[in-house]
Amino acid sequence: xxxxxxxxxxxxxxxxxxxxxxxxxxxxxxxxxxxxxxxxxxxxxxxxxxxxxxxxxxxxxxxxxxxxxxxxxxxxxxxxxxxxxxxxxxxxxxxxxxxxxxxxxxxxxxxxxxxxxxxxxxxxxxxxxxxxxxxxxxxxxxxxxxxxxxxxxxxxxxxxxxxxxxxxxxxxxxxxxxxxxxxxxxxxxxxxxxxxxxxxxxxxxxxxxxxxxxxxxxxxxxxxxxxxxxxxxxxxxxxxxxxxxxxxxxxxxxxxxxxxxxxxxxxxxxxxxxxxxxxxxxxxxxxxxxxxxxxxxxxxxxxxxxxxxxxxxxxxxxxxxxxxxxxxxxxxxxxxxxxxxxxxxxxxxxxxxxxxxxxxxxxxxxxxxxxxxxxxxxxxxxxxxxxxxxxxxxxxxxxxxxxxxxxxxxxxxxxxxxxxxxxxxxxxxxxxxxxxxxxxxxxxxxxx
Ligand code: URA
Numbered sequence: 140x141x142x143x144x145x146x147x148x149x150x151x152x153x154x155x156x157x158x159x160x161x162x163x164x165x166x167x168x169x170x171x172x173x174x175x176x177x178x179x180x181x182x183x184x185x186x187x188x189x190x191x192x193x194x195x196x197x198x199x200x201x202x203x204x205x206x207x208x209x210x211x212x213x214x215x216x217x218x219x220x221x222x223x224x225x226x227x228x229x230x231x232x233x234x235x236x237x238x239x240x241x242x243x244x245x246x247x248x249x250x251x252x253x254x255x256x257x258x259x260x261x262x263x264x265x266x267x268x269x270x271x272x273x274x275x276x277x278x279x280x281x282x283x284x285x286x287x288x289x290x291x292x293x294x295x296x297x298x299x300x301x302x303x304x305x306x307x308x309x310x311x312x313x314x315x316x317x318x319x320x321x322x323x324x325x326x327x328x329x330x331x332x333x334x335x336x337x338x339x340x341x342x343x344x345x346x347x348x349x350x351x352x353x354x355x356x357x358x359x360x361x362x363x364x365x366x367x368x369x370x371x372x373x374x375x376x377x378x379x380x381x382x383x384x385x386x387x388x389x390x391x392x393x394x395x396x397x398x399x400x401x402x403x404x405x406x407x408x409x410x411x412x413x414x415x416x417x418x419x420x421x422x423x424x425x426x427x428x429x430x431x432x433x434x435x436x437x438x439x440x441x442x443x444x445x446x447x448x449x450x451x452x453x454x455x456x457x458x459x460x461x462x463x464x465x466x467x468x469x470x471x472x473x474x475x476x477x478x479x480x481x482x483x484x485x486x487x488x489x490x491x492x493x494x495x496x497x498x499x500x501x502x503x504x505x506x507x508x509x510x511x512x513x514x515x516x517x518x519x520x521x522x523x524x525x526x527x528x529x530x531x532x533x534x535x536x537x538x539x540x541x542x543x544x545x546x547x548x549x550x551x552x553x554x555x556x557x558x559x560x561x562x563x564x565x566x567x568x569x570x571x572x573x574x575x576x577x578x579x580x581x582x583x584x585x586x587x
Contacts, residue, residue, distance in 0.1 A: 142166075142176050149183035157196035164200035168299040174306055181303070181312035189317035191362075197317065198363050201325035204299035205292075206275065208246060210331040213282060216422035217244045219330055220414050221323050222338040223356065224256035224313075224346050226491040226498075227381035227520065230338065231259045231289070232395035233411045234418070236447035239287035240438040241415075243422040246282055246330045247289045248296065252504040252512065253308040254346065255495030257391065260291045261504075265388035265514035267468055269457040281454050289451060297326045309507055314346040320359040327364070334370040334421030336414055337361075341570070342379035344491025350375070350570070357573040365575045370421045375571040376410055380489040380524050383407040387503045387517015387538060389469040396465050399445040406523070406568055412436065413569050470515035472538035476545040480528045484558030487524060493555035494518050494535075497548040501539055516540055518552070524563045 145155055145163060155163070163180070166172045189197065210217050218238065222228055235247045249259035249271075260271045271291045273281070281288045292301045300322050307313045307322075327335050337360055340346075341353035357373035364371030383404040385394035397403040398411065415435035416428055425431050438444040449462040461468050498504050502513035519536040522528055534556045539545035567583040 142172055146176060146179050146183055149180060149187055152187050154190050154193050155196070157192065157199065160193065160196040161200040161203065164197070164204050164299040167302060168204040177303065178306055178310045178312070181307055181310060181315075181318060184318055185312045185315045188315070194317040194320055194359060195363065195366070198321040198324050198328070201297055201299040201303070201321055202328050205294070205296045205329065207296070207329045208275065208279065208331045210244065210246065210279070210282065213244050215242065215244050216333045216424070217246060217331060218334040218336065218418045218422045219245060219247050219327060219332055220336040220338060220418060221249075221327055223319060223323070223340050224253060225340045225378040225382055226256060226344045226495040227383045227386040227391070228257065228340070229262060229383065229385070229391040229395045230407065230411050230414060232262060232392065232448075233398045233407070233444070234414055235287050235289055236399065236451055237411070237415050237435060237438050237444040238418045239285065240443040240447040241419055241424065241434050243286070243418060243424065244282055245287040246278070246332070247287065248292055248326050248330055249289065250291065250304060253304065254313050255344070255492050255499065255504070256346070257386070257388070257495070257498070257504065259289070261512045262388045262391045263289055264512075265392050265469060266452060266457040266461060269452060270455050273455065285447070285450055285454060287447065287451055289455065292326050296329045300325050308505065316347070316352065316356045316359060319346060319356060320363060324360055324363040328367055328369065332369050334418070335364050335372075336417040336421060337371065337373040338410070338414055339373045339375050339573075340378035341375050342377050344381065344495065345378040354571065354573065354578060361573060361575055371575070372417050372421055373573040374413055374417060374569050375573070377566050377568050377570065378491060379566060381491050381494050381520050382410065384519050384521065385517065386494050386520060387498055388512060388514040389471065390517045390519065390538065393465045393469055396445070396448070396462050399439065399448055399462070401439050409568055472515040472517070472540060474539040474542055474545045476537040476539065476549055477533045478535040478537065478549060478552060478556075480530055480532045480534055480558060482558060483529045484560060485562050486522045486526045486528060486534075487557045487559045487563045489520055489522070489524060490555045493552055494520065497537070497551040497555075500547050500551055501537070501544050513540055516544065518548070522556070528558065
């Protein structure tokens, strides 16, 4: 079967068989299918969608395009978390050491900046010397020794996703439920996990902006995980505003270290603790959510999670002393420009896509797969929706390499923060919990 025939069939609304997806992804991973044909296929899927059996087939094909970790010998639960993407989302950097400090093995395999969203790997690589491309043997040895490793998909593990993920980012084909589900689950299922917690973001800054699509994505990924014996749970989290204050790479590392010290913005801390609670539950450490959360909080308060992060950094090539003095090691931007409130009022919205797009303009993200990321640049979001501000108060700070970059970002961010006289509608930060048993609407704990 020719590739053009398969593209044509998908374009016209037909389905590919499991064998056809397997052949297609095998050839793509081997470099035998050019990007332009795969881009056409991704666009066809974007418009036509996939049947459940196709999503299963594509996930299996991407999983089987590489090797899998084999971790049963660790003798303890192995749990990871993955986010469907957002702006200012540095949760993974805090969560992996935190959950590992509680005694769970965390083989965390993350992605790079995609579209307007940031990527955990780019953030980690803002730490001088930090290697996210560890060979498999070294990653496993680190897991045995420390209980956590933070790596990217390599040429060995889910290589088809590695290529397709970058291609989708450059061809506006990210927001398709089957493609997101297969991308995430192929990486995660290669990790030999006993449990997986998904942070499915929803709202203006997420790839899927509508709640019903985010719920459908959560259900699709849970079905893929559970079918392979991996207990999978999802929390739906709000991405109508950037998460936390720091958006960028080095600044998000610094904010993560603050969170591990028990400081930092309340919204990131809440999402992190909620996900940590779920990870400890799927790990089977306890069946009581209150006890799981208390365990996670203790790991921060005792300094164990921070110490674990420092050990991971050193094990992966970063500097000793990062957690004691982040500013001495992390790049900082030479130019800072403050955007201030032009009136008294209450913040209605902070547009996450405008912030994400400004970061790309500044050089902190990618618009082409080959772009090199500048770790120092970013945007600080000083006021969240619901905050009362007075005229002249800083709303955003642009961190730029030069004045031209600051000017371009300022133009993009000119209307990113809107003010009004009345408070905005309340939105729960974490709205739903989804498991194989169904969807539970959560009581509002933190909202904006
Ligand atoms: N994260 C992934 O790993 N893949 C996607 O497609 C989206 C977010």
